[in-house]
Amino acid sequence: MIAYVTVGADDIACAKRFYDAFLPALGYGLQQGPEGLSYALPAPEGQAPALPDFYVKPTFDGRPASAGNGCMVAFEAQRQAQVRALHAAALAAGGSDDGAPGFRPDYGPRFYVGYLRDPQGNKLAIFSSNPDEPGRDDPAGPKG
Secondary structure (H helix, E strand, O other): OOOEEEEEOOOHHHHHHHHHOOOHHHOOEEEEEOOEEEEEEOOOOOOOOEEEEEEEEOOOOOOOOOOOOOOEEEEEOOOHHHHHHHHHHHHHOOOEEEEEEEEOOOOOOOOEEEEEEOOOOOEEEEEEOOOOOOOOOOOOOOOO
16 A cells, blocks of 8 residues: 655645645645645544545755656546546646546546646646446546
8 A cells, every 4th residue: 555655846835826726626735834745535433544635845865856757646636527627726726737637548448537737847647437438438428
């Protein structure tokens, strides 16, 4: 099980605007401190935390943060409309498009995904695989 994911950022205020545009809608709460941003899913009293946490931090070695080639973090949404809305919110908050929301021919028929990059260049995906929504190959076609 993955416990946490960390991405580097040189401008924490810029990163906060970006991640606050969609992570709270996915249930993540934020704790901010001098070491950066810590997003976590809530856990009921007395229960283990829901994982993974997501951290946005300055680099430990003091060199500029950089996005990893081939690295990506994916966040699950509940519905295709939420994927579209959160993708748009993240773009409006300073992100860049790396693939508009929609189905992809190389993935399963219910995998609806939008790709973007945060202001630092880290690649992210917001996806839904909701079995109650039309899939790519359904006769009625996917909802737009």
